[in-house]
Amino acid sequence: MRAYSPSNWKHTGVVLLCLLPGLGLIILLIGTVISMAVAQSVGYFNFSGPSEFSLIYWQKQLASPFLHRSVLYSAKISLLSSLISVGLAYMFAMWLRRPFPGSTMLGGLLKAPMMVPGLVAAFLLLNVIAFHGFVNEFLLWTNIISKPLRMQNDSFGTAVIFLQVWKQMPFALLVLIGPVQSIHNEIFDAARDLGASAWTRFRKIVLPLTLTAMQAALILVFIRAAGDFSFQVIVGPREVSSMAQYMYTVQRLYGEWNEAAVVAVVLMTMSLTGALLLAAVSQFLVTGRRR
Amino acid sequence: MARLEIREVSKTYPNGFRALENVSIDVKSGEFLTLLGPSGCGKTTLLKAIAGFHPVSSGKFLIDGKDVTTDSPERRDTAMCFQSYALFPHMTVAENILFGPRQNRLSKSECDVRLADSLRQVDLEAHSDKLPTALSGGQQQRVGLARAMAMRPGVILFDEPLSNLDAKLRHQVRFEMRALQAELGFTAIYVTHDQAEALAMSDRIAVMKAGRIEQIAPPSDIYDRPANRFVADFIGAANIISAEFMATDTANMWSARTEIGTFKIASDENLTGKKRYICWRPESAEIVENAPTNTENTFTAKVVTQAYQGNVTDIVMRPVTDGSNDTVSIQTRKPETIRAELSIRLAPDAFSVLEDV
Amino acid sequence: MRRSKLNILLVAILVIVLVLWLAVPFGMALLWSLVDPSKAWSYPDLLPQKLSFVRWTEMWETTNLALAMGHSYTLAPIVAVCTLILAAPTAYAFARLDFHGKTAAQMLSLLPLVVPEFVTALFFTSLLYKLGIYAKFPAIVLGHIVLFLPYAIRILTVSFAQVRQDLIDAARDLGASPWARFSSAFLPVLKPGILAALIIVFIQSIEEFAISFVVGSPDFTTIPTILYSYLGDNFIRPNAAVVSLILVVPNIILLLIFERLLKSNGAVTVGGKG
Numbered sequence: 031m032r033a034y035s036p037s038n039w040k041h042t043g044v045v046l047l048c049l050l051p052g053l054g055l056i057i058l059l060i061g062t063v064i065s066m067a068v069a070q071s072v073g074y075f076n077f078s079g080p081s082e083f084s085l086i087y088w089q090k091q092l093a094s095p096f097l098h099r100s101v102l103y104s105a106k107i108s109l110l111s112s113l114i115s116v117g118l119a120y121m122f123a124m125w126l127r128r129p130f131p132g133s134t135m136l137g138g139l140l141k142a143p144m145m146v147p148g149l150v151a152a153f154l155l156l157n158v159i160a161f162h163g164f165v166n167e168f169l170l171w172t173n174i175i176s177k178p179l180r181m182q183n184d185s186f187g188t189a190v191i192f193l194q195v196w197k198q199m200p201f202a203l204l205v206l207i208g209p210v211q212s213i214h215n216e217i218f219d220a221a222r223d224l225g226a227s228a229w230t231r232f233r234k235i236v237l238p239l240t241l242t243a244m245q246a247a248l249i250l251v252f253i254r255a256a257g258d259f260s261f262q263v264i265v266g267p268r269e270v271s272s273m274a275q276y277m278y279t280v281q282r283l284y285g286e287w288n289e290a291a292v293v294a295v296v297l298m299t300m301s302l303t304g305a306l307l308l309a310a311v312s313q314f315l316v317t318g319r320r321r
Numbered sequence: 322m323a324r325l326e327i328r329e330v331s332k333t334y335p336n337g338f339r340a341l342e343n344v345s346i347d348v349k350s351g352e353f354l355t356l357l358g359p360s361g362c363g364k365t366t367l368l369k370a371i372a373g374f375h376p377v378s379s380g381k382f383l384i385d386g387k388d389v390t391t392d393s394p395e396r397r398d399t400a401m402c403f404q405s406y407a408l409f410p411h412m413t414v415a416e417n418i419l420f421g422p423r424q425n426r427l428s429k430s431e432c433d434v435r436l437a438d439s440l441r442q443v444d445l446e447a448h449s450d451k452l453p454t455a456l457s458g459g460q461q462q463r464v465g466l467a468r469a470m471a472m473r474p475g476v477i478l479f480d481e482p483l484s485n486l487d488a489k490l491r492h493q494v495r496f497e498m499r500a501l502q503a504e505l506g507f508t509a510i511y512v513t514h515d516q517a518e519a520l521a522m523s524d525r526i527a528v529m530k531a532g533r534i535e536q537i538a539p540p541s542d543i544y545d546r547p548a549n550r551f552v553a554d555f556i557g558a559a560n561i562i563s564a565e566f567m568a569t570d571t572a573n574m575w576s577a578r579t580e581i582g583t584f585k586i587a588s589d590e591n592l593t594g595k596k597r598y599i600c601w602r603p604e605s606a607e608i609v610e611n612a613p614t615n616t617e618n619t620f621t622a623k624v625v626t627q628a629y630q631g632n633v634t635d636i637v638m639r640p641v642t643d644g645s646n647d648t649v650s651i652q653t654r655k656p657e658t659i660r661a662e663l664s665i666r667l668a669p670d671a672f673s674v675l676e677d678v
Numbered sequence: 679m680r681r682s683k684l685n686i687l688l689v690a691i692l693v694i695v696l697v698l699w700l701a702v703p704f705g706m707a708l709l710w711s712l713v714d715p716s717k718a719w720s721y722p723d724l725l726p727q728k729l730s731f732v733r734w735t736e737m738w739e740t741t742n743l744a745l746a747m748g749h750s751y752t753l754a755p756i757v758a759v760c761t762l763i764l765a766a767p768t769a770y771a772f773a774r775l776d777f778h779g780k781t782a783a784q785m786l787s788l789l790p791l792v793v794p795e796f797v798t799a800l801f802f803t804s805l806l807y808k809l810g811i812y813a814k815f816p817a818i819v820l821g822h823i824v825l826f827l828p829y830a831i832r833i834l835t836v837s838f839a840q841v842r843q844d845l846i847d848a849a850r851d852l853g854a855s856p857w858a859r860f861s862s863a864f865l866p867v868l869k870p871g872i873l874a875a876l877i878i879v880f881i882q883s884i885e886e887f888a889i890s891f892v893v894g895s896p897d898f899t900t901i902p903t904i905l906y907s908y909l910g911d912n913f914i915r916p917n918a919a920v921v922s923l924i925l926v927v928p929n930i931i932l933l934l935i936f937e938r939l940l941k942s943n944g945a946v947t948v949g950g951k952g
Contacts (some may be wrong), residue, residue, distance in 0.1 A: 041775075041777075042777070044775070045771055045775050045777045047767070048767040048768060048770055048771035048775065049767070049768050049771055049783065050767070051763075051764040051765075051767055051768065052764050052765045052766075052767060052768025052769070052787070052827055052831055053768045053783055053786060053787050053831075055764060055823070055824060055827065056786070056787060056789055056790060056824055056827055056828070057786060057789070059802070059820070059824045060789045060790055060793055060798065060824065062805060063793070063797070063798055063801045063802050063805060064793065064801075066801045066804055066805050066808075067797060067800075067801045070801070070804065075804070075808055077804075077807065125688075130685050130689075131685075131686070131689075132685075132686070132689045132693075133689075135693075136689055136692060136693075139692075139693070139696045139700075140696075142696070142700060145881070145929060145930065145933055146926060147885035147887075147902060147925055147926065147929075148885075148887070149887060149902055149905050149906055149909065149922075149925075150905070150922045150925055150926050152909065153707070153905070153909055153918050153919070153922050154703035154704065154706075154707060154922070155703070156909070156913075156915075157703055157706040157707060157710065157915075157919075158702070158703055158706070163706075164702055164703075164706060214405055214407065216403040216404070216405045216407035217407045217409065219369075219372075219374055219394070219401070219403070219407065220401065220403055220407035220408075220409075220468075221409070221420070222374070222393075222394045222395055223372060223374075223394050223395075223399070223400060223401045224400070224420050224421035224424055224468070224472060225395045225396075225421055225424035225425050225472075226395065226420070226424050227395065230424065234409075234420075235409060238411045239410065239411055250791075253791075253792055253794070256794060257794025257795055257796055257797070259795075259796050259887075259888065260887055260906065263906075263909075264909045273794075274794060274795075274796035274797075277796065277797070277800065278796060278800065278892075281800060287804060290800065291801070291804075294797045294800065294801060297794055297797060298793060298794065298797060301794060302792070
C-alpha cells in the first residue's frame with residue numbers, strides 16, 4: 031500500500047472527477063432504475079393506492095402460469111441462441127484465423143448484420159418466410175408445393191432463434207476472433223506434429239486458450255437474447271410470451287406496475303444467473319476433463 | 322533413431338518463387354546435421370517439409386527406407402522443437418510432455434515411463450507441475466525438447482531453438498544439447514543461421530543459399546576447405562582473391578599469381594593454366610620479422626585499422642602492391658602500430674581453392 | 679495448394695449465401711415498397727404487376743413519417759455529442775490514470791449492456807412519472823446517452839491508451855502550452871476514436887427501439903417505432919418496406935463514409951504511434 035500524502039488525495043480527486051460524468055451517470059441512472067424495479071416489486075412507489083411493503087405482487091406473479099412459461103421459453107431461446115451463435119462464431123474465427131484471398135471481404139460480409147437494425151432484420155425475414163415470402167414463392171414456382179406454407183410465428187420459436195443468431199453471431203465473432211488469431215501458428219503446428227487431429231487441436235488448444243472470450247461471448251449473447259422484445263412480437267410464437275413481452279403486457283395492458291416490476295426482477299435474475307451458469311458450465315467442460 | 326533420406330526435393334510456390342531446388346541429403350542414423358544459411362535460403366522450408374507441414378512440389382522423403390512424402394505431420398515419425406518453443410501455455414510441463422503420447426493413445430504405464438524419462442533427460446523433474454510461463458527461457462527450451470523426445474521419434478527437427486536465448490545461455494545450452502544428443506543418439510536436423518552454433522554442434526553442416534545446397538561436409542571441412550566464395554564468406558572471416566595458376570612446381574604444389582604477389586599453393590586438383598578464386602583465413606597469416614624482400618609466400622602490407630578483442634586482435638591491412646586498393650584481414654595475438662609495414666607469410670596449405678573466376 | 683482451392687470454393691459459396699441472405703431480402707423490401715396500391719401483389723403472381731412510387735409519396739403525405747424522421751435525426755446528433763463529451767473524462771481515467779478498483783469500475787461501466795433494455799426502458803419511465811417529468815424528448819436523450827455510454831467509453835479508452843507518453847513529455851519539454859500539448863500529442867491519435875464513437879452512437883440512437891418506444895409512446899415517434907407499428911399485429915407490408923429502407927439506407931451510407939474516413943485517418947494513427 032502506498033502512503034496517503036496530499037498528492038494522493040489530489041490524485042483520487044482527479045480520478046473521481048473524471049469518472050463522474052461517464053461512469054457516475056451510468057451508475058446513477060441504471061442503479062436508480064434497478065432499485066425502482068425492486069422497490070415497486072415489493073409495493074413501494076405505488077402509482078395507485080398506498081405505498082407499503084407487500085409481497086402480494088410476488089405471490090401473484092409466482093403463481094402465474096404465464097410467468098413460468100415465459101421464463102422457460104426465454105431461457106430456452108437464449109440458451110439455444112447463445113450456443114448456436116458462439117458455435118458458428120468459432121467456426122468462422124477458425125476459418126479466418128489466417129488471412130487468405132477474400133478473407134477481408136468475408137469478414138466484412140459476416141459483420142454486415144450488425145449494421146442492420148433488429149426490426150428491419152425481422153421484417154426482412156418476414157419477407158422471406160411469410161405466406162407470400164421468397165421461400166414460398168420459390169417452392170410454388172418449382173411446383174414442390176401447391177399451397178404456401180405457414181412458417182412465421184412457429185410455436186417452437188425457430189424464427190426468433192434464427193434472427194437472434196443472425197444478429198448476435200457477428201458480436202460473438204468480434205469477441206472471439208482476436209483471441210483465436212493471437213494463438214501462435216507454431217502452437218498449432220506443434221500440436222499437429224505431436225499427432226493431434228483438427229478436432230483435438232480445437233478441443234485441447236483453442237477452447238482452453240480462448241475460454242475467457244468464449245464465456246464473454248456466451249454471456250453477451252445470452253443476456254441480449256433473454257431481454258428480446260421485438261423479434262418475439264414480430265415472428266415469435268403467438269401462444270407464449272418472451273419475458274420482456276410479458277412484462278410489457280402486464281404493465282401496459284393491465285396497468286400493473288408492481289407486477290411488471292416482479293417480472294423485471296425475475297427477468298434480470300434469470301438472464302444474469304443463466305449467463306453465469308452457462309459460463310461456469312463451459313469452464314467445467316473445457317478445463318474440467320483434461321484427459 | 323532413424324535414417325532420413327531427402328531425395329531431389331524441390332518446392333515452387335504458386336507465385337513462381339523457388340524455395341527449394343533439387344535438394345538431396347542422406348542423414349545417417351544418430352547423426353547431427355545442421356542446415357545453415359542466411360534468412361530466406363530455404364532451410365526452414367526444408368525442415369517444415371521434412372516434418373510434413375509444407376507439401377513439396379517434387380522429390381521424396383524416406384525415413385528408414387519408408388516413403389513418407391505424403392504422410393501428414395500427425396503421422397510422420399518426426400518431432401519438432403520450435404523457435405518459439407510452442408509450449409501449450411495452459412498445460413503444465415508434464416501435460417505438455419504427455420500431450421504426444423496421449424494423442425497416440427499409449428497406455429498409462431507407457432506414458433508414465435516416457436514422462437519420467439523425458440523429465441530426467443532434460444533435468445526438469447522438479448518443475449513438472451509448473452506452467453511454462455513460470456520457467457526461464459532455457460528451461461522452456463528444454464521442455465520443448467523433452468516434449469519432442471517423449472514421442473520417441475526417428476528424427477528430431479530443430480527450428481533455431483536457441484535464437485530466443487541470451488548469448489551466455491546459448492553457449493551453455495549448445496554444450497548440453499550436443500551432450501544429450503551424443504548420449505541418447507537421436508537423429509537431429511538442426512536449422513540455424515548462426516555459424517558458430519553450426520560449427521560447435523554438428524556432425525555435418527549443409528550450407529544453403531537460395532534453395533540450393535552449396536556444400537555439405539563436416540564442420541572442419543566447411544571451415545578449412547570451403548567449396549566456394551559463398552561458403553567461405555558466410556562461415557567465419559575470409560580473404561578472397563583471384564589467382565592465375567601456372568605449372569606445378571612439385572607434386573600437388575602450384576604457383577599462382579595474385580594482385581598481392583605470387584604464392585605457392587598446395588592442392589590435389591589439376592590447376593594448370595586455370596583462373597580461380599582462392600581464400601585464406603585471417604588467423605593463418607604469420608607476421609615475419611625482418612624478412613628479406615621476396616621471401617617465398619610473403620607479401621608486405623600496411624596496418625590501416627585494428628580492433629583489439631582481448632584474446633586476439635583483428636587487423637585490417639592494405640597490401641603494398643601497385644594498383645590495388647583492396648584490404649586484407651589478419652588476426653594476431655597483440656595489436657600492432659597503425660601505419661606500420663609488416664611482412665606477412667601465408668603457408669601453402671593456408672589456401673583453399675574455390676570456383677573459377 | 680489444395681487448401682487454398684478449397685478456400686476459394688468455400689468463399690464463393692459463402693458469398694452466394696450472403697448475397698441471397700442480404701440482397702434477396704433487401705431486393706424484396708424494395709419491390710414491396712414499390713408495389714402500386716391499385717394492383718395488389720398477391721398469390722400467384724411472382725412479381726408485382728405494377729410498380730410506382732405511390733406508396734412512398736402516400737407515406738410521406740398521410741402518415742407522421744416526416745415527423746418521426748425529424749425526431750430521429752434531431753435526437754441522434756444531440757445524443758452523439760453529449761455521449762462523447764460525457765464519456766471522454768471516464769475514458770481518460772480508464773486509459774491513463776492508475777487507481778484502485780479500476781477493473782471493477784470498468785465492469786460497472788458495462789452495466790447498461792447487462793440490464794435488459796426493456797427493463798431499463800420501463801422503469802426509467804416509471805422513474806420519470808414519479809419525478810413528474812413528462813418532457814419526452816429530453817428523457818429519451820438521457821436514456822440513449824446512458825445506454826450508449828459504454829460503447830463511447832470503450833472506444834475512447836482504446837484511443838487514449840494509444841497516446842504516447844513520450845510525445846506528451848516531448849511537448850512539455852519543448853515548452854508547449856496545455857492546448858498545444860493536447861493538439862500535438864492527443865488530438866491526432868484521438869481523432870479516429872472520436873469519429874468512431876460519434877458515428878457508432880449516432881447509428882445506435884437512430885436504431886434504438888426500446889427506450890424510444892416505451893418512453894415515447896404513444897405520441898412521440900421515431901423511425902423504429904413507426905416501423906414497429908407496421909410490423910407485428912398491424913402488419914402493412916408495403917409501408918413497413920418503405921420505413922425499413924428509410925431506416926437502413928442512410929445508416930449504410932454513413933458506415934461507408936465512416937470506413938473511408940477511418941482508412942484515410944489510418945496514416946495519422948500510425949504516424950502517431952510511430
